Amino acid sequence: MRLVASNPPELVSGLDDNARFRSIVMPHIDEAYRLAQWLTGNRTDAEDVVQDASIRAFRAIRNFAGGSARSWVLSIVRNTAYSWLRKNRPAEVVTVEDLEAVELQQANPGDRSSGTPEAALIAKTDAEQLRAAIAALPSPFRETLVLRDIEGLDYREIAQATEVPIGTVMSRLARARHRLIATIGKE
Amino acid sequence: MTRSKSDDNSALLVHAYLDGELDPANALSVAQQIDKEPALAAEAERVKALQQSIRERLPREEAPPGLRSRIEASVGGLRRDRTGPSWRALAASIALTAIVTSSSTWFMAGSQQQPTMIADVLVSDHIRALMAPEPVDVISSDRHTVKPWFNGRITSAPRVVDLAKEDFTLIGGRVDVVDRTPVSTLVYRRAKHLISLTAIPAESRFELDKSPRTVSGYNVVQWVENGVSYWAISDLEAKQLEDFARLFRTSKTEL
Numbered sequence A: 001m002r003l004v005a006s007n008p009p010e011l012v013s014g015l016d017d018n019a020r021f022r023s024i025v026m027p028h029i030d031e032a033y034r035l036a037q038w039l040t041g042n043r044t045d046a047e048d049v050v051q052d053a054s055i056r057a058f059r060a061i062r063n064f065a066g067g068s069a070r071s072w073v074l075s076i077v078r079n080t081a082y083s084w085l086r087k088n089r090p091a092e093v094v095t096v097e098d099l100e101a102v103e104l105q106q107a108n109p110g111d112r113s114s115g116t117p118e119a120a121l122i123a124k125t126d127a128e129q130l131r132a133a134i135a136a137l138p139s140p141f142r143e144t145l146v147l148r149d150i151e152g153l154d155y156r157e158i159a160q161a162t163e164v165p166i167g168t169v170m171s172r173l174a175r176a177r178h179r180l181i182a183t184i185g186k187e
Numbered sequence B: 001m002t003r004s005k006s007d008d009n010s011a012l013l014v015h016a017y018l019d020g021e022l023d024p025a026n027a028l029s030v031a032q033q034i035d036k037e038p039a040l041a042a043e044a045e046r047v048k049a050l051q052q053s054i055r056e057r058l059p060r061e062e063a064p065p066g067l068r069s070r071i072e073a074s075v076g077g078l079r080r081d082r083t084g085p086s087w088r089a090l091a092a093s094i095a096l097t098a099i100v101t102s103s104s105t106w107f108m109a110g111s112q113q114q115p116t117m118i119a120d121v122l123v124s125d126h127i128r129a130l131m132a133p134e135p136v137d138v139i140s141s142d143r144h145t146v147k148p149w150f151n152g153r154i155t156s157a158p159r160v161v162d163l164a165k166e167d168f169t170l171i172g173g174r175v176d177v178v179d180r181t182p183v184s185t186l187v188y189r190r191a192k193h194l195i196s197l198t199a200i201p202a203e204s205r206f207e208l209d210k211s212p213r214t215v216s217g218y219n220v221v222q223w224v225e226n227g228v229s230y231w232a233i234s235d236l237e238a239k240q241l242e243d244f245a246r247l248f249r250t251s252k253t254e255l
Helices: A017-024 A026-040 A045-061 A069-089 A096-107 A119-123 A127-135 A139-150 A157-163 A168-184 B001-018 B024-036 B039-055 B067-077 B088-092 B095-102 B115-131 B143-151 B240-248
Strands: B169-178 B179-191 B193-201 B214-215 B217-223 B228-234
Touching: A017 A026, A017 A069, A017 B067, A017 B143, A026 A045, A026 A069, A026 A139, A026 A157, A026 B067, A026 B088, A045 A069, A045 B067, A096 A139, A096 B039, A119 A168, A119 B039, A127 A139, A127 A168, A139 A157, A139 A168, A139 B039, A157 A168, A168 B001, B001 B024, B001 B039, B001 B169, B024 B039, B039 B228, B067 B088, B067 B169, B115 B169, B115 B179, B115 B214, B115 B217, B115 B228, B143 B169, B169 B193, B217 B240, B228 B240
Parallel strands: none
Antiparallel strands: B169 B179, B179 B193, B193 B228, B214 B217, B217 B228
16 A cells, blocks of 8 residues: 555644645645546536635634545545535436446446457547546546546545545446446447 | 356456555465456456556646635635534525624614715625625625525626636625615625625615725725616725726626
């Protein structure tokens, strides 16, 4: 397991709230913006979500107890994005029940056999195809894949950010990748 | 354990191996399995190809240049919530704001409002907003969020303009009550200074001369435009507040 960059509480405990916010939250605005963009699907909404999430993070800044500041910030962004989606686009929110149905379907061998393209084909995918395939993933798979393969978080950080056990991170990640590979194989 | 379950487990381990998440002993054992089993080797190749495509083809976009400063502006005037996220409840309860605000305006219940009294009331509202946990009831730098928020709260949606380029950042809006009528107040920020801009459906009796004035140390700039009387209140220097008023008047409504 890699070491996680951290801000030990003793380093920030002497700071006022604004200074804490600057050292804990502000370094992760780019990641926050990208995650929000993948979850909401567009830049304008992503900006609103990050701004709301920043206010929530500021309000809760004393609750940050050390560990990965990045995971902490991203978990707030993620929760803010889902509240935003529930309010503005309730049809797009994937519940745990939906996800179980998705996973059953995914486990169906007929579905699985539809696409296991050669690695060479995958390597030739263009950006637009890739982006569309990721955007089409159900959000629990999408956020896991984005945090790992785009943002480079390790499994423990992803587990913290998405508030699930590491085993769930592993299975979601594998399923997300299998879906992408199958989608690419179909085109 | 069924065959497919164990296949699934092996596949998960291949992913964890490629992600560098296994300890050395497990990593070695998975590497050996990949060597032995073509199906696992193919899985590993596909995952590596996918990761490489993502890395090479999907550039990591940076946050837009204005976002950080907008965040700093919206967080700059906040205080940490000591009891939990009650600000949402506060933002939702516009009725409460109206009641609290109107309690201060009882004394002006008479029908003939004098302009100086309006300035007094609005300055009091501005000061109260500075002391409240939030100076606004809807927090947003986005005029497309702020303007619709007023729908249903007041009878006419206010003109909202984006002056971020001129260094006046929109931070949100609230409803104030003047002469028992709810009116819209937009709040802008320049550096550490807040500006409350209240729009009151104008009647001639609300008109003031255009010269800036001071109430309790706050500068007040007032003008009438398209049947609406605007009142800008701030501790900014008079000159800067006049600049703000001029920019607001001359910028086009983009809604």
